[in-house]
Amino acid sequence: MKQRPPAPPPVPPGPPGPPVPPFQRFLDAHRDTVWRFLVSSVGPGDAEDCFQETFIAALRAYPRLRPGSNLRAWVLTIAHRKSLDVHRARARRALPVADVQALDGRSAGTSSAPDETLWGAVEELPARQRSAVVLRYVADLPHSEIAQAIGCSEEAARRSLHEGLVKLRKVVSA
Amino acid sequence: MSAAAGGRDGGTLERALRGDAHEQRRQREAAAQAARRLSERIAADGLAEVSYATLDSPLGPLLAAVTPRGLVRLAYPDEHADAVLERLARLISPRIVEASAPLDRVRRELDEYFAGRRRTFELAQDWRLIGPFAKRVLGVTYEIPYGGVLSYAQVAAEAGSPRASRAAGNALGSNPIPIVIPCHRVLRSGGALGGYGGGPQRKRWLLELEGALHRGR
Numbered sequence: 001m002k003q004r005p006p007a008p009p010p011v012p013p014g015p016p017g018p019p020v021p022p023f024q025r026f027l028d029a030h031r032d033t034v035w036r037f038l039v040s041s042v043g044p045g046d047a048e049d050c051f052q053e054t055f056i057a058a059l060r061a062y063p064r065l066r067p068g069s070n071l072r073a074w075v076l077t078i079a080h081r082k083s084l085d086v087h088r089a090r091a092r093r094a095l096p097v098a099d100v101q102a103l104d105g106r107s108a109g110t111s112s113a114p115d116e117t118l119w120g121a122v123e124e125l126p127a128r129q130r131s132a133v134v135l136r137y138v139a140d141l142p143h144s145e146i147a148q149a150i151g152c153s154e155e156a157a158r159r160s161l162h163e164g165l166v167k168l169r170k171v172v173s174a
Numbered sequence: 175m176s177a178a179a180g181g182r183d184g185g186t187l188e189r190a191l192r193g194d195a196h197e198q199r200r201q202r203e204a205a206a207q208a209a210r211r212l213s214e215r216i217a218a219d220g221l222a223e224v225s226y227a228t229l230d231s232p233l234g235p236l237l238a239a240v241t242p243r244g245l246v247r248l249a250y251p252d253e254h255a256d257a258v259l260e261r262l263a264r265l266i267s268p269r270i271v272e273a274s275a276p277l278d279r280v281r282r283e284l285d286e287y288f289a290g291r292r293r294t295f296e297l298a299q300d301w302r303l304i305g306p307f308a309k310r311v312l313g314v315t316y317e318i319p320y321g322g323v324l325s326y327a328q329v330a331a332e333a334g335s336p337r338a339s340r341a342a343g344n345a346l347g348s349n350p351i352p353i354v355i356p357c358h359r360v361l362r363s364g365g366a367l368g369g370y371g372g373g374p375q376r377k378r379w380l381l382e383l384e385g386a387l388h389r390g391r
Contacts, residue, residue: 019260019264020268021260021268022224022259022263022268023222023268023269023270024213024259024270025259027212027213027271031205031208032205035204035205035208036201036205048211051205051208052208052211052212052215055212056212059216060221062268062269063268115190118191133191137192165187169187172186172187172190
């Protein structure tokens with residue numbers, strides 16, 4: 001685990017269970033959740049690259065997984081970290097948020113204006129709040145798994161989620 | 175602050191975040207396409223230790239799996255695909271993806287064989303799932319020419335264990351690469367068809383394709 005720079009997160013210990021499934025089954029089982037998480041947290045323009053990087057990082061670590069691991073929380077931890085990389089890279093490029101939204105194509109035609117406002121606000125949330133909100137409402141994760149995925153306590157995850165929602169509600173009702 | 179407030183609060187906002195049914199379906203399709211591109215890329219970049227695909231054939235859909243060394247498994251639909259893949263994950267590696275391109279050669283040669291245009295297979299094979307005794311038995315079987323047949327006793331004798339025709343039968347029954355390793359060319363001594371992993375109808379079909387049934391009698 002130590003030889004590669006983007007070291008995959010440690011696998012959360014789980015109860016003993018069935019052996020690690022073939023990678024394709026793992027991908028099939030979690031692709032929707034990971035995809036929706038990424039589309040919502042980095043936008044459709046970066047989602048595909050992030051999706052590939054997430055699952056390729058998972059593939060590298062895959063044979064070392066312990067049977068019974070919580071694979072969904074594990075792959076979302078990786079996806080969460082990849083989404084942070086994207087946001088950090090954007091911050092370095094210092095592109096105004098409006099331009100980023102124009103680039104990622106979300107505002108191209110089909111979607112309605114309130115949606116744009118909402119997703120723009122989601123992307124502007126601090127990282128932990130953004131991931132908490134997206135994992136809760138888009139990926140339908142329970143608080144315990146949100147905490148695992150973003151690497152904090154369950155209480156901290158609830159707090160981030162709450163704070164994120166408060167900010168979003170202001171934007172939506174504005 | 176109520177800890178529960180975050181989870182249940184925000185009806186309108188929650189619905190907006192989840193998206194409507196149409197949006198959810200659109201995203202599921204996008205995810206499926208992204209996953210397909212990813213699997214092909216994983217296989218093309220050599221990151222998979224096993225790639226598999228389902229191939230159409232006159233005998234039903236065949237599950238074919240290759241490693242970097244070659245064809246390692248061919249399974250009739252009677253075998254549950256999940257069971258086949260889980261066994262490959264256990265015995266070789268769980269780095270298994272469904273990808274079309276790595277199976278191109280296998281697909282082409284099998285198509286030619288089923289169309290009667292191919293009598294010997296040239297595709298690379300990986301016999302790592304075959305144990306030492308089965309390797310001798312299937313090695314003998316592999317040399318039986320198109321249109322020819324041998325009895326279980328003959329195969330056992332040629333494999334160096336003349337009294338082990340029952341064990342030879344078991345080894346043939348465990349053949350992980352049927353058709354390509356032609357275990358269908360091994361019959362009972364009296365000429366009766368004998369067993370076959372894919373069922374006796376498929377064995378008969380293959381022998382008729384090869385024109386072996388009449389000659390065998």
